Amino acid sequence: MKHAILLVLLKSLARKPAGFCVLDTHAGCGQYDLSSEEAQKTGEWKSGIGRLLDSEDPALQDYLSAVRDLGLYPGSPALARHALRPQDQLVACELHPEDVRPLRRLFRDDPQVSIHHRNGYEALRALLPPKDLKRGLVLIDPPFEKLDDFTQCAEAISLIRNRFRAGIVAVWYPIKHRTPVRAFYNALKDAGIRDILACEFLLRPALDPSRLNGCGMLVVNAPFGFEEDAARVLNALKQGLATDDPEDDMQVHIERLVEE
Template structure:
């Protein structure tokens, strides 16, 4: 396991993923019944943007750093309100489990899985003695079999956010989605993926369509055309069973993000929102 998220925390891909994640969780909060957020690849939960690792790439500067330097467009308000005090006061960027935990009501729960021993330690510290958050040091894909369907709560969201350092991560995500659909049909599924080149992304979509997965929305954010496979040219969030109104909300969020993240190196950001399968 070589991947460490600290090098990438707060970059454009995190901004995209976390702004959409927050919109999905806020949608779950429209109903009073409790829900669970299962974060299969949780990371360490909070990232020090002044650390040597974060400074080495400086990726956060053209991501959250740039967004916070300009007046926020309305569709990004929830996301930036959640991030601002962490970044401006303490130079900490929250990871997905921290975003989720901050949204929970007393009747909701968070389950966070992380396999890297050095990342699970701070994650455990972050949620130490928290009755609403459980941290598991285990393989997030395997955890799906053990933890779904959720014991007490009938609604929720599964976030799958692997490092994509292995060639089979797209295939494992497709299998995971199929498994979640059989074990937790009411659940929303959100899978983050890199867009370096079109070919593996198309193959991923086709595999899901061939597997008969219904109600799929692909939200893509491209800094540049995905022609050089050695670069992270963009990223996507595939959402299965998206809440009512999410498609329009996602479009507004990504358009605002495209405006906020425009720069001389990213002049022509493209967004695509594509319904890959109807309900």
């Protein structure tokens, strides 16, 4: 869901000839080998991308074409780089040494990509606004392993909106139960953030806080037409990932939390 929505945003930016910058605050290692021992052991990919690869739904073709072109399963940095034109730039931040090393190898000698071994939240002040480019996208995709991740996301969005008004902000977040998500939304409203769109994809109702029941992508300053494009992508994912399980209750929600 995150990657398919990311490509919708990047495609929107590419409609204008001027260059743009993508800042990925939690880049990870860039790409993943689904034939690895770990991937084969969990097998999680089989119920995700494994069900989608043969899809012919037009709404998913940008994403699936990128996955096929890149070979290994791409993370957000690899997908973003695939979408760049010669005039565009990617800045990727990663804090963990075990991830930043393969990330550096992946983009070795690539003049359009810069890698920063640092905390992505702390890097926002130093890296925004982007040098030489007036347009862009900031992707925030933390692991949500800490209790304050939603709070940090809300603070980061406020900072980005103050330093990079022309930029799009996209934040991926897990949905286990509704209370943390509602608090996140309310914190953004209280901070006076405008033009907020929440796109959610649920595998099941968000009633059991011990399970990952779905996820969302919150987009601030979404480009024109994004809401309709996102709806097409999410509904295509819902159709492509559906099973014959009678308990299958996937849901798609797109809500404008705050107007422009």
